[in-house]
Amino acid sequence: MGGGCILIRLDNHLGRISVSNSYFANLIGHVASECYGVSGLVNSTPTQGIRRALLRRELPDKGVRIRNSNGNLVIDLHISVTYGVNISEIIKSIAHKVTYTVEAASGLIVTKVNVYIADMQH
8 A cells, every 4th residue: 555545534524534544654653663672664565665765765654554444453563673672572562552542643443453573683
């Protein structure tokens, strides 16, 4: 899914609300990268790597993949961690913080946060 694609459309009595993939990607990437033990986000798909190489800059959706499942969100994060940290605690912390932040900011339900450790930094 590209950076600016519309991920969620909600209709209410005031009209239609559209939330883009790039909004969630920026929010989630920022929250995850600030968690203890996370040394960075890692390209989650070959397409992200190619887009980064072509554009020659970091992308807002680096390491983040978001899917809409019946109005709820499923989030995949690909991260690099600092050597020597407790990985299971980092994963729990990230999943909790991302879920809380996204639900508080959007009112949408996060069904699942999958965290993939792609690299370890010394």
